[in-house]
Amino acid sequence: MDKRQILIKFESYFDFNTIYIMLNKGYREDESLSSAYIPLAERLRPRTLDDYVGQEHLVGKDSVLRKMLESGDVKSFILWGPPGVGKTTIAKIMANTLHREFYTLSAVSSGVKDVRDVIDKAKNNRMFAVEGAPILFIDEIHRFNKAQQDALLGAVEEGTVVLIGATTENPSFEVITPLLSRCQVYVLKPLEHSDLDILLNRALKEDIILKSRNITVKEKEALFSFCNGDARKLLNILELVSSTNPDDPLVIDDELVKSSLQQNIALYDKNGEQHYDIISAFIKSMRGSDPNGAIYWMARMLAGGEDPLFIARRMVILAAEDVGLANPNALLLANACFDTVHKVGMPEARIPLAETCIYLATSPKSNSAYMAIDSALATVNSTSDAPPVPLHLRNAPTRLMKDLGYHKDYKYAHSYEGNFVDQEFLPDALKATKFYDPGNNKREDEIRAKLAALWKKYNY
Numbered sequence: 001m002d003k004r005q006i007l008i009k010f011e012s013y014f015d016f017n018t019i020y021i022m023l024n025k026g027y028r029e030d031e032s033l034s035s036a037y038i039p040l041a042e043r044l045r046p047r048t049l050d051d052y053v054g055q056e057h058l059v060g061k062d063s064v065l066r067k068m069l070e071s072g073d074v075k076s077f078i079l080w081g082p083p084g085v086g087k088t089t090i091a092k093i094m095a096n097t098l099h100r101e102f103y104t105l106s107a108v109s110s111g112v113k114d115v116r117d118v119i120d121k122a123k124n125n126r127m128f129a130v131e132g133a134p135i136l137f138i139d140e141i142h143r144f145n146k147a148q149q150d151a152l153l154g155a156v157e158e159g160t161v162v163l164i165g166a167t168t169e170n171p172s173f174e175v176i177t178p179l180l181s182r183c184q185v186y187v188l189k190p191l192e193h194s195d196l197d198i199l200l201n202r203a204l205k206e207d208i209i210l211k212s213r214n215i216t217v218k219e220k221e222a223l224f225s226f227c228n229g230d231a232r233k234l235l236n237i238l239e240l241v242s243s244t245n246p247d248d249p250l251v252i253d254d255e256l257v258k259s260s261l262q263q264n265i266a267l268y269d270k271n272g273e274q275h276y277d278i279i280s281a282f283i284k285s286m287r288g289s290d291p292n293g294a295i296y297w298m299a300r301m302l303a304g305g306e307d308p309l310f311i312a313r314r315m316v317i318l319a320a321e322d323v324g325l326a327n328p329n330a331l332l333l334a335n336a337c338f339d340t341v342h343k344v345g346m347p348e349a350r351i352p353l354a355e356t357c358i359y360l361a362t363s364p365k366s367n368s369a370y371m372a373i374d375s376a377l378a379t380v381n382s383t384s385d386a387p388p389v390p391l392h393l394r395n396a397p398t399r400l401m402k403d404l405g406y407h408k409d410y411k412y413a414h415s416y417e418g419n420f421v422d423q424e425f426l427p428d429a430l431k432a433t434k435f436y437d438p439g440n441n442k443r444e445d446e447i448r449a450k451l452a453a454l455w456k457k458y459n460y
Contacts, residue, residue, distance in 0.1 A: 054085065141174075141175065394407060
């Protein structure tokens with residue numbers, strides 16, 4: 001077994017520096033670590049919550065994850081946040097501290113069979129799991145399709161495994177509702193400069209390689225700017241700068257960082273804070289009817305390697321939310337765009353993406369449907385007793401139901417002139433409540449006029 005295999009085998013039990021010293025006892029102290037193939041970010045991965053940096057709202061004193069760990073009663077949860085902020089580390093700390101069996105899958109490379117194999121293994125090993133159910137960590141769980149997520153449901157519900165998922169995408173959109181209802185969602189934030197400063201100092205003082213050198217960080221602005229709150233990226237940049245500049249002593253300043261990176265990697269970081277900032281600018285440009293701003297931000301995303309399906313999916317949402325009934329064809333085009341991008345891929349996908357982007361930006365806008373459903377949901381959620389469906393609107397498939405008055409006095413619209421008859425469709429407690437208010441655009445002006453002619457009680 002070579003050094004790399006040993007490191008991987010024992011990585012869960014000892015910190016990296018300890019393993020390295022054990023392996024290299026009798027070797028020269030300055031022996032290169034390159035034979036181990038372990039990046040700096042992995043060498044410094046925390047093993048306990050006390051060593052964990054950032055996310056105080058989740059792992060600090062009296063926080064939810066710390067209490068969960070201290071009690072030993074770990075429930076399934078999903079960690080949502082940008083890369084490099086500690087999602088994988090939290091999962092490993094949970095497993096190591098509680099001495100739980102730890103399985104890990106990547107949604108990028110795993111299928112339904114892999115999920116079922118892990119669940120079967122967990123079931124077979126259940127009698128030996130004296131410390132509790134094994135932990136199944138799924139990285140990028142948002143990339144699992146419905147069938148893959150469905151395969152997890154039974155095992156999570158029965159407690160065969162404790163699921164810890166990690167995602168950079170909003171779980172509300174990417175994780176199926178049944179699985180989401182079985183998991184708590186915890187939001188992680190990009191690391192603050194104070195957090196990054198702690199990590200930087202720890203790397204220089206504690207890492208087996210860096211602490212053997214005379215390295216001083218004179219300026220930190222470039223380091224912190226390029227990493228965008230991503231701990232892994234910070235450590236990767238530090239490792240790159242130190243390895244490509246072997247002089248001792250080494251003084252790291254902004255100019256050295258920039259020259260080492262050789263390009264402005266902050267143009268677009270599809271996994272970092274800029275991901276959220278630029279998609280926000282993209283959406284706001286289309287909502288604000290500026291095709292030039294919208295196409296520019298789209299170009300930034302495409303040039304930075306953003307998933308074109310992510311862009312297309314956001315345009316589907318905007319078509320319904322912001323264009324809406326002012327131009328119902330927008331949703332059809334956005335859906336067609338999503339389907340086309342899925343079929344053809346890049347680089348050709350940039351063309352339908354651009355067409356849809358410009359179409360949505362130049363379309364009339366209305367958020368009336370969005371406001372209507374939110375208003376109705378607010379009413380539903382604020383009503384303690386759900387009012388019953390009026391009898392005349394209920395179906396009456398049996399004689400008993402008919403005798404109880406179900407369907408009585410219902411007026412069939414097609415039996416009346418103009419296929420309309422004035423009758424009540426809301427519960428008594430909500431009579432004449434107006435949820436939909438048409439927007440001010442040509443299409444909805446026609447809708448408003450029609451509704452005003454039909455429904456006097458709603459004051460259209």
